[in-house]
Amino acid sequence: MTWATWNEICDFVPKPWFVRGVWLDGDGLPLPENKTNMIAGGNSGLGLLMHTLESEEFLARGDDWIIKGVNGEFYPCKPDIFAATYEAVTT
Numbered sequence: 001m002t003w004a005t006w007n008e009i010c011d012f013v014p015k016p017w018f019v020r021g022v023w024l025d026g027d028g029l030p031l032p033e034n035k036t037n038m039i040a041g042g043n044s045g046l047g048l049l050m051h052t053l054e055s056e057e058f059l060a061r062g063d064d065w066i067i068k069g070v071n072g073e074f075y076p077c078k079p080d081i082f083a084a085t086y087e088a089v090t091t
Helices: 003-012 033-038 079-085
Strands: 018-024 045-050 058-060 065-068 074-077
Touching: 003 065, 045 074, 058 074, 065 079, 074 079
Parallel strands: none
Antiparallel strands: 018 045, 045 058, 065 074
16 A cells, blocks of 8 residues: 555545545554644655454555455455465456
């Protein structure tokens, strides 16, 4: 999930699963909405707050894969878990 793929992510993850995009601080934690205008590149990253079956609000970070489950649900998956479990599909 990067700026280069942001529009694809937004198209792939519909509401109500998609909550909002967030900027991340240097520790990978979401910045408060009123602080996002202070980011000018730096060490920040891009994140996605999303609903999952297990959580009201879950943070997906830049390298996470976004997976669509068998019941239409969406959830993030860390790259190492994805590589050990799934095969990427190109469309």
